[in-house]
Amino acid sequence: xNVNDVPQESNRTLDGQRKGVYARRADGRLALVPSQGWxxxxxxxxxxxEAFEALAAAARERARxxxxxxxxxxxxxxxxxxxxxxxxxGLWRWRVRRHLKPQGFARLSPVLRxxxxxxxxxTCAQLETLD
Amino acid sequence: MSSMLRxxxxxxxxxxxxxxxxxxxxxxxxxxxxxxLPLVSWRMPPKAILRGLQKPLGFTMRTETFxxxxxxxxxxxxxxxxxxxxxxxxxxFWLPFIPPDFRFHFNAHNLLAYGRDASNDDYLISDPVLETxxxxxxxxLTRARFARGVLAPKGLLYYPANPPRAPExxxxxxxxxxxxxxxxxxxxxxxxxxxxxxxxxxxxxxLPVAADAQATKLHIGHLVRMxxxxxxxxxxxxxxxxxxxxxxxxxxxxxxxxxxxAELVEIGDGWRAFALAAARMIRDRDPLDPARLAQCxxxxxxxxxxxxxxxxxxxxx
Numbered sequence: 001x002n003v004n005d006v007p008q009e010s011n012r013t014l015d016g017q018r019k020g021v022y023a024r025r026a027d028g029r030l031a032l033v034p035s036q037g038w039x040x041x042x043x044x045x046x047x048x049x050e051a052f053e054a055l056a057a058a059a060r061e062r063a064r065x066x067x068x069x070x071x072x073x074x075x076x077x078x079x080x081x082x083x084x085x086x087x088x089x090g091l092w093r094w095r096v097r098r099h100l101k102p103q104g105f106a107r108l109s110p111v112l113r114x115x116x117x118x119x120x121x122x123t124c125a126q127l128e129t130l131d
Numbered sequence: 132m133s134s135m136l137r138x139x140x141x142x143x144x145x146x147x148x149x150x151x152x153x154x155x156x157x158x159x160x161x162x163x164x165x166x167x168l169p170l171v172s173w174r175m176p177p178k179a180i181l182r183g184l185q186k187p188l189g190f191t192m193r194t195e196t197f198x199x200x201x202x203x204x205x206x207x208x209x210x211x212x213x214x215x216x217x218x219x220x221x222x223x224f225w226l227p228f229i230p231p232d233f234r235f236h237f238n239a240h241n242l243l244a245y246g247r248d249a250s251n252d253d254y255l256i257s258d259p260v261l262e263t264x265x266x267x268x269x270x271x272l273t274r275a276r277f278a279r280g281v282l283a284p285k286g287l288l289y290y291p292a293n294p295p296r297a298p299e300x301x302x303x304x305x306x307x308x309x310x311x312x313x314x315x316x317x318x319x320x321x322x323x324x325x326x327x328x329x330x331x332x333x334x335x336x337x338l339p340v341a342a343d344a345q346a347t348k349l350h351i352g353h354l355v356r357m358x359x360x361x362x363x364x365x366x367x368x369x370x371x372x373x374x375x376x377x378x379x380x381x382x383x384x385x386x387x388x389x390x391x392x393a394e395l396v397e398i399g400d401g402w403r404a405f406a407l408a409a410a411r412m413i414r415d416r417d418p419l420d421p422a423r424l425a426q427c428x429x430x431x432x433x434x435x436x437x438x439x440x441x442x443x444x445x446x447x448x
Contacts, residue, residue, distance in 0.1 A: 001399065015232070017262065022365075030377055043413055044360075044410060080236060087281070
């Protein structure tokens with residue numbers, strides 16, 4: 001890649017930051033060149049973010065209808081999935097799966113509620129709600 | 132890494148630190164899942180990079196992990212107060228200074244703490260992803276260092292136990308390059324090196340097109356993210372290693388390496404072409420065609436096989 005080919009496509013996922021890319025200068029040596037981002041990176045990053053957003057939105061709808069627990073919504077909102085939430089909270093997957101259902105969630109003890117809230121980086125009160 | 136060594140009195144460029152530790156690699160590890168998708172890496176794990184620098188630079192890197200966050204935070208404070216610069220492993224998700232779109236649960240992120248503001252407990256951080264130094268509240272950093280899950284950092288911190296010294300370039304460089312070619316060409320496991328690329332190509336080829344296009348798109352998007360967004364330089368670290376070869380050519384007086392660097396830049400461009408092709412398919416600008424991507428991977432594997440074979444010849448002469 002030559003210096004002039006370093007993409008400067010103001011990738012909005014970078015949030016105004018720049019990242020370094022090694023490219024060939026006019027004298028033929030490689031050097032670190034700041035890049036404002038590449039569209040390809042923006043596409044794949046947004047894709048991954050949007051995948052979680054879609055999962056969260058669907059889970060929220062289900063929770064509104066009473067088919068799922070708010071925990072599922074908060075799990076996807078924290079960009080986690082079942083296995084990661086289980087590992088991060090230190091609970092077994094089957095227990096987490098149970099808590100993703102409304103009945104299981106309703107039976108949660110305050111201690112476990114606290115544990116989930118901490119794992120997800122929110123407060124206990126937030127865990128109960130859908131926003 | 133490079134800035135850490137500089138602090139301890141050894142000016143070493145980033146490409147040099149990367150190349151000298153034989154950090155370039157390729158690994159396809161389908162049994163390690165990151166949100167359900169396989170781990171693919173274009174370099175060695177961070178710990179291997181730390182270890183790889185010890186021998187050529189003649190120093191010991193002390194690494195510590197902790198049972199509890201309290202102990203980890205206390206030890207970090209102790210080291211920083213003693214004036215050490217400390218490397219840390221942390222999860223990207225809990226670091227407030229990372230752009231929100233990048234915050235995924237990726238635990239193998241490395242950064243450098245070089246001080247502490249006693250008045251409000253902020254840490255002074257230098258992060259390879261960012262151009263400038265930042266501050267990070269103590270609670271957030273501790274949380275990121277003790278994130279659980281795949282590749283959990285367990286509060287890993289590292290610092291040199293004795294000062295590093297300049298290496299014997301004439302022997303250290305060929306040894307490091309040889310090790311990289313060995314990893315790329317002769318690892319007995321088919322998931323590592325050039326063989327790993329072929330294995331990945333086979334897996335990509337088998338992705339469904341009609342049945343579950345969305346999942347396939349997520350999969351190839353994940354590959355591109357692992358390639359372009361982890362670490363510096365892009366092109367799966369190939370440009371970074373090319374810069375190393377260029378530097379090595381003059382230090383070890385082997386001009387052949389500079390020519391090979393030019394070839395590696397072209398291979399890096401090939402990786403970027405792969406990323407571009409994948410991104411176009413994700414956005415439906417081109418029809419989704421995993422077979423074409425697999426072919427692209429196979430072509431890259433063939434080029435890298437020729438390249439590393441030439442590299443070992445150039446070093447052994």
